[in-house]
Amino acid sequence: MKAISRVEGRAYPVGLKNIDTDVIIPAVWLKTISRAGLGKGAFESLRAVPGNVFDDPEYAGAPILIAGDNFGCGSSREHAAWAMADLGISAVIAPSFSDIFSGNAFKNGLLAIVLPQAAIDRLMEVARTDDIHIDLETQTVTTPFQDRFEFEIDPFRKHCLINGVDEIGLTLKSSDAISVYEAKLSADRPWLAPNPV
Amino acid sequence: MSTPQTLYEKIWNAHVVEQRDDGTCLIFIDRHLVHEVTSPQAFEGLRAAGRRVRRPDLTLAVPDHNLPTTARLDSNGQPIPIADPESAQQLEALERNAPEFGIDYINASDAKQGIVHVVGPEQGFSLPGTTIVCGDSHTACHGGLGALAFGIGTSEVEHVLATQTLQLTRSKSMEVRVEGELRAGVSAKDVVLHITGVLGAAGGSGHVIEYTGSVIRALSVEGRLTISNMAIEHGARAGLVAPDETTFAYIKGRPMAPSGANWDAAVAYWRTLATDPGATYDKVVSIDAADIAPSVTWGTSPEDVLPITGIVPDPSAFADPSKQEAARKSLDYMGLTPGTRMTDIEVQNIFIGSCTNSRIEDLRAAAEILKGRKKAANVKWAIVVPGSGLVKQQAEDEGLDQIFTDAGFEWREPGCSACLGMNPDKVPAGERCASTSNRNFVGRQGPGARTHLVSPAMAAAAAVAGKLTDVRAFAN
Ligand code: SF4
Numbered sequence: 001m002k003a004i005s006r007v008e009g010r011a012y013p014v015g016l017k018n019i020d021t022d023v024i025i026p027a028v029w030l031k032t033i034s035r036a037g038l039g040k041g042a043f044e045s046l047r048a049v050p051g052n053v054f055d056d057p058e059y060a061g062a063p064i065l066i067a068g069d070n071f072g073c074g075s076s077r078e079h080a081a082w083a084m085a086d087l088g089i090s091a092v093i094a095p096s097f098s099d100i101f102s103g104n105a106f107k108n109g110l111l112a113i114v115l116p117q118a119a120i121d122r123l124m125e126v127a128r129t130d131d132i133h134i135d136l137e138t139q140t141v142t143t144p145f146q147d148r149f150e151f152e153i154d155p156f157r158k159h160c161l162i163n164g165v166d167e168i169g170l171t172l173k174s175s176d177a178i179s180v181y182e183a184k185l186s187a188d189r190p191w192l193a194p195n196p197v
Numbered sequence: 198m199s200t201p202q203t204l205y206e207k208i209w210n211a212h213v214v215e216q217r218d219d220g221t222c223l224i225f226i227d228r229h230l231v232h233e234v235t236s237p238q239a240f241e242g243l244r245a246a247g248r249r250v251r252r253p254d255l256t257l258a259v260p261d262h263n264l265p266t267t268a269r270l271d272s273n274g275q276p277i278p279i280a281d282p283e284s285a286q287q288l289e290a291l292e293r294n295a296p297e298f299g300i301d302y303i304n305a306s307d308a309k310q311g312i313v314h315v316v317g318p319e320q321g322f323s324l325p326g327t328t329i330v331c332g333d334s335h336t337a338c339h340g341g342l343g344a345l346a347f348g349i350g351t352s353e354v355e356h357v358l359a360t361q362t363l364q365l366t367r368s369k370s371m372e373v374r375v376e377g378e379l380r381a382g383v384s385a386k387d388v389v390l391h392i393t394g395v396l397g398a399a400g401g402s403g404h405v406i407e408y409t410g411s412v413i414r415a416l417s418v419e420g421r422l423t424i425s426n427m428a429i430e431h432g433a434r435a436g437l438v439a440p441d442e443t444t445f446a447y448i449k450g451r452p453m454a455p456s457g458a459n460w461d462a463a464v465a466y467w468r469t470l471a472t473d474p475g476a477t478y479d480k481v482v483s484i485d486a487a488d489i490a491p492s493v494t495w496g497t498s499p500e501d502v503l504p505i506t507g508i509v510p511d512p513s514a515f516a517d518p519s520k521q522e523a524a525r526k527s528l529d530y531m532g533l534t535p536g537t538r539m540t541d542i543e544v545q546n547i548f549i550g551s552c553t554n555s556r557i558e559d560l561r562a563a564a565e566i567l568k569g570r571k572k573a574a575n576v577k578w579a580i581v582v583p584g585s586g587l588v589k590q591q592a593e594d595e596g597l598d599q600i601f602t603d604a605g606f607e608w609r610e611p612g613c614s615a616c617l618g619m620n621p622d623k624v625p626a627g628e629r630c631a632s633t634s635n636r637n638f639v640g641r642q643g644p645g646a647r648t649h650l651v652s653p654a655m656a657a658a659a660a661v662a663g664k665l666t667d668v669r670a671f672a673n
């Protein structure tokens with residue numbers, strides 16, 4: 001995972017609630033065996049609407065997206081996070097996220113920042129004209145107008161994001177503990193071993 | 198005396214390999230289902246890092262999402278190549294990756310092939326009290342057997358393949374209690390649509406839901422799988438139904454399930470899993486069965502649920518301004534006008550299938566309505582897609598395929614089909630579909646497709662009427 005500690009720039013003021021994974025990346029784009037190149041299909045149905053923020057030169061290359069409640073609901077497709085990253089987005093700010101999406105975002109070094117609706121409303125306003133600044137170290141979102149919003153983040157996730165930790169590598173350090181657990185499992189619940197198909 | 202525990206706590210506690218100071222746990226995964234769409238990048242990652250699959254014996258691979266549902270073998274019994282090159286490439290990747298990493302693979306023309314969430318329970322691979330993951334959000338389905346099952350992304354698929362564990366934090370718990378007796382014409386699908394309407398699409402966020410109450414107890418395993426399947430549609434991480442005699446009877450004798458002495462030991466363990474009296478949930482929601490009617494969705498979020506007797510809502514009637522905006526967009530996409538009776542909405546397509554409603558019971562319920570009837574002339578496309586080859590066989594043994602084809606339906610090969618627009622089965626733009634699947638998102642069934650989620654019996658009734666209709670008028 002690439003390390004990330006700061007994101008600064010324009011933000012797409014999307015604001016909608018329940019932006020689902022089919023909106024972020026429609027299923028037809030999932031027929032790939034690679035992680036790259038999905039930005040082309042990102043937010044396809046929103047981009048079909050004339051005057052949408054994604055195709056507005058004002059926001060070209062914006063690294064932040066602001067949305068409403070329950071962002072990323074729906075499917076488990078990690079393609080949603082890949083597509084956003086491919087589009088150049090490094091952080092999403094919303095009042096809430098689906099559990100699976102925030103996990104997928106985290107695994108790809110995409111910040112999923114939770115702020116209350118009042119803060120979102122204010123940031124939507126600022127985003128139309130000015131940059132937004134996110135600092136993971138201090139856990140703050142700030143604007144050129146002295147707005148300052150603090151956000152919560154799981155300390156472990158924060159550590160992994162800032163240091164770009166390889167989570168599998170980290171878990172593999174616990175291989176012995178896993179082996180101990182497996183041995184106990186075969187003793188306690190031997191019926192768990194499936195018969196082969 | 199030990200503190201009373203919920204079913205969720207018991208399963209969680211039994212799977213903790215390690216706990217970190219901040220509460221994050223390394224959780225052991227008992228079962229991992231793999232399909233062609235969310236796995237290629239995970240296997241690629243393993244190869245790049247020179248890692249192997251830790252427990253191939255706990256992993257089962259089967260293709261389902263982008264397989265065409267037309268004939269798979271030609272007249273000489275040879276596999277028919279997939280026309281779409283990208284789909285073919287994904288399928289080939291799984292066909293290559295499974296043996297390379299030592300994983301059991303059910304191939305596309307095997308009678309056991311089907312939708313992962315139908316195959317797992319059917320093969321006895323999915324068991325009560327286990328942790329089950331799959332790179333698909335409807336993995337919660339297996340919770341109908343009393344398994345802690347949830348969808349994961351591709352990085353997590355890779356993590357499970359490499360370590361057979363996941364780093365997780367405990368969710369909150371919620372009880373959704375459905376008491377009373379279901380009214381005539383009301384099925385498990387109507388129950389879960391109703392629950393989704395009550396809780397909202399994010400109502401279960403951060404929670405694992407246990408479905409309890411007399412209605413759930415009285416349901417078959419198939420019905421419980423249908424309910425748990427849609428836990429994700431009300432935002433829950435997973436759904437659970439406590440295993441009981443109905444569950445044990447369903448599992449007994451399935452090919453991959455425990456047998457002999459192992460069977461008795463397993464059942465003895467499963468009997469200890471039910472939530473203890475006095476255990477508490479973080480949240481409790483009670484639902485009266487008498488309030489549940491045959492249900493249907495009107496918008497583009499699964500929370501947009503109405504009884505079939507309802508009328509299309511006026512967006513300005515919603516209290517929440519962002520919901521007003523969302524409802525306006527939904528109605529625009531759906532081509533609906535506030536005040537229209539749901540029963541006046543014409544449909545051109547009917548889809549009976551998906552991991553929510555493609556088991557034998559679902560097909561029987563639809564066939565019951567269609568027996569001796571025909572689809573209306575304005576219904577251009579009506580398909581039945583059994584959840585697995587074995588469901589298909591059984592339905593054929595019962596003569597259901599004949600009822601469907603006589604009624605003007607196409608009888609297909611198993612797969613995800615029109616549940617999601619990534620294989621050839623798509624609903625044309627601007628047309629409506631009465632669908633037994635689980636999501637009515639914009640573009641879910643194909644670009645511009647308009648989805649109304651319903652039960653199998655309601656889909657069958659809609660086919661006959663040519664519009665959404667109240668199945669209660671169709672009692673055979
Ligand atoms: S049937 Fe639909 S929801 Fe179920 S696994 Fe397939 S695509 Fe996912």
